[in-house]
Amino acid sequence: MMFKKFISDVDSFYLTIDRIDQDSEKYEREVDDFPIGMQTMILFKRKELESLQEESEDYQITEEDNLVITLSNKLLESSKLMKKVYDSLNFKKIDDEKIELLSSSPGLMKFIEYKISEDGENLDLFTDRKFTLNSILINYCITLESLVSNLLKDVFIEKLPEEIKNRTIPFHELVNLNSIDDAQNYLIEQYMDDFFRSSFDDWIAKTSKFMKLPQNNIELDDVKSRISEMYQRRNLIIHTNGIVNKQYTNFVKNSKYNQGDTIEVGIDYLRDRLKDMEFLGWHLFSGYCSCLYNDDNAFAALNSEIVKRLNKESVALPLLLDYFSAYNKFSDSSYNLIAKVNYFLYYKFNGEIDKVKDKLNNFSVGHLDTDFKIAKAVLIDEDDLCEQIQKYIDDLSDEDFFIVSTFPIFRSSRNWISIKEIFNQRLKEVFD
Template structure:
């Protein structure tokens, strides 16, 4: 049952990402449609400001700026009977300069574009903000399912024996089991109303989980939760609670009463951190309650592959490392986890830490599909070309997957691979069957 919760949680976050990816280009296209009418006005004003400033501009550069300014002015004069006034207010903030740009909206056409730019920027911000809130709602749902799963198996851990109920309350239940379930629901509801730090404390104390994988990202996760709370309860305006709860490294440049926002980069990072943290929490609880379950490695492997395809190296590194340390992970799943773990370390720029291990590895006793992955990590193109036909002939994978495997990305960019595609009979066949390392026969 816990495996289904993990799969559903992962799919919920993937679905949320897909939704953002679907809507985001449309909103940005609408923004660009109107913004392009304002950019020449802003550019003209900024160049004028630059030329009037006391900056030490090289004569050559000043001439280029002047020519560009004249061209912009000519284009604007052809477009407007009277060029709208643009004001640039400059503020010094230590080493940094801040600019506030205001366009006089005396021209109805300019006014329309300004309104639409503001509206579309607001829509984009709402998309990201609401997606952040939605991601945390998915997390809360998943966390509640994990707690139900645990307390249903260990009701004594929920402390229900110490709770009291009135006779009137008991009459509303058909059995003692129903009353027990009700008390567990009350307990979980109380937990969910707590903050993230209290969740972690409970997971350690009552569920006896280690949670060592949270140490490096704990401050980030707290900031994500506190930022969500600001949007839900305070309109996104920073209050004293946010400043007291969030570590200073996560709130640089943020002061009381500042209005926070969410951009795409922040949203992507937040979802990645939440996805990694809570899938690992689910996996650790699963391992604690069902230590002999071999399917854990395979399910985590499927989740890893889906995220590898989208270059989410941080998530995949954590899940692969967990599978490698899980003694019940099937040997085949462990080899897959090892290869993918090395790939993640390489992609995040930490290849030096695993280079000796990769060079020392001997996969000669393993299936060719795994040898292929090892050679790809080492960048041994000749060995890949030698073994690739064997992998395809024995149906260990097919052309579709060869074209998709993240680990073969560098190899696919080589001239040798392009020649292989032109000359190989495999690319002349229309193979439909898809076989991946995840479903290699487990001996």
Template sequence: MLDSNPTNKNWEIPTLITNFTNRLEAIKFSFETILEFIELNQNKLDEEWTNLVHPLLTQEKTETEIKVKLQVPFDQLPHFKKVSKSSLNYGLSSPLVKRTFIISLVSEFDIFLSQLIRIVFYIKPEILNALDKQISFKQILEFDSLDSVKEYILEKEIETILRESHTEHFKWLETKINIGTLRKFDTKVWEDFIELTERRNLFVHCDGIVSSQYVKVCKENSVHHIESIEVGKKLDVNKEYFHKAYSSVYEISIKLAHTIWRKLKPEEREEADADLNNLGFKLITEEEYNLAIILLNFALSEPIIKKSNLQAKFLFILNKAQALKWSGQVGEMEKLIHEQDWSVCSDEMNLAKAVLLDEFDKAAKFMELIGNNPEKLSIISYRQWPIFKKFRQTQQFKETYQKIFNEPFEMVTEISPLIVGADKEEE
């Protein structure tokens, strides 16, 4: 049997999630950076082209029309051609580059999915053991151990699964893990995800030109507005579409991984809750509020969160509340907070609640109750947590902070150079 507890941490779900989200964020960063560079240089080139061409234009009037001629001096012709070629290259590069990033998003999901399926086999080796696979005696002799044979069969099975459509991938997981909700997280994100994967296929195989297969698959999955897209139309990518695609891949992957994790490893529920809360918190610090709210709604849904785990539940609530507040949905934030019974919560939780409601006098009193107690709330938390960012600007906070820690609060934070880039992928 395959080892159900592999020592390699790269084959654990939390490590997979961390590596995947880091890579996805790198794609988003690259998209924004490269597009900004292309647009900046395109604008400079347009200005150079205008300045180059304008003095060379002449007008010729006739009785019926005005003809515009471009006369390029021979000695300026090489530079003229160079600028013209560069302008053409930039005009072509922008749509090509944007397509490439859509292809990269889907490729990262496929890599993530193959690794997730491998983890499923590790956790539930009986799935692999139940496969009716044939292998010749000659092939067996080429392996040095039975484990190598099993690894070969595993690789072949994963390859077989991944040759199918993305819909079939989810169906396979539903059947093997006995979960019936993987495609029902949110019908909208499923529609967006399927359209994205089909558009990726168009970019790879058809130069972005809509095929009957694209329309068929999108209709089968009730993709919104598919009726308005005709066969033969050429699809492209703009910034809005990329960010929607990024969010849908991020959302559906995290929900998939956490659903499987909690199903196959129920004893790791506390670790899974902490991982999901940390992910929501990370998105908040990066000001990805809408995506944070989506994942925190998922975290608070049944059967993800158990009512017995009040600590995790209230951390999810506080993170969702601050995401709502910082995204301008103050009314929704207040409604969420007032729906809860905070009498069962710690002073730290009630401090966070008071801060979110802008009850700063009350918040200062909770700070004094907690005191200088790193086990409850560290000085770093007061200085860096986004939930305190408005409170930190008040006189109540500064006075109470100095009273507790015997030092003035300065809006400056030193970051050790050793910390920078510390969250890279694990080797």
């Protein structure tokens, strides 16, 4: 399923960002062992930064700047040669965009130039790092568009909107189509090819309408706004080498960047936008399910994916589960209760159960089926939990036991090892 791929891609992005972050820490530990040419490039960067700070009191330190400062400080403390190189350097401004580095020791600079040549290429680790971070941002946009494209195609196949129905097929294409389904798929592909040529704001507004996403939702609207800025930043990276233009400042209100600034894509920024993208992805998938299924089955499809992620930090999941716990259109009210249990379970898996302690204490289960009584007993880790579960398991048929044994809630208990033994014993009895 396309949504599973989206979530898998999100996880891969998190891992990649973590590795880059770890590389930054690794650079700090190993900078003393870098080739002289690479060490010198770090000092050049430091001098350029000092020039920018001297030129403007309002200059804002970037994530990359902080790394330059950290690495150069360590070099200046540990290497007499690098201290001598640094002290010999001064800068001369050629124009608004270019700074020329000069040295008071021509002989020393001749030696450094020789070492840079001897060490070879790829000495500027900041250029490689910047390229990688920019590439990740561009791939965020590709991943999100791929998800939306695939979700919408399924929705359109189920019910073709008027704006696609009213499209025409050229005769030379029509003769190659063998059926109505072929014609429908052609029109959908043609529509989707044009769809993403508009701005993010335009196509996400259309997508929200097709998917019937909630209107005037503060959290969702804020996420869309931040992703819109991400797309504008993507455009700068591709078209202006990151230099802020008038289009960016017109689109992005209250930005810290001014026209002519160089925009940065840092690790913290990428993490934040990935959280936003995941948030939007979950809401799109929820809307997708509601387009294809009735209310009960839509939640069942959504929940089957949610339970796989309850142990991972997410802004979207507790909001969605809280919404569906109070949803009044289910024909089977047990879906409200499942949503409520999973809402609490999300917080328990993530070590934040105290945040919803009052709500959990007020969750009355005395009138409910045994399944929900056991669920609350697990959530609050009642003292006699193992005894309750033993009795609960003993009363289940073999078929029901197989189903219950897959419920993730039991793994959240601090008594999981003992509970696991109860399950294993029952499983042994089933097959003996």
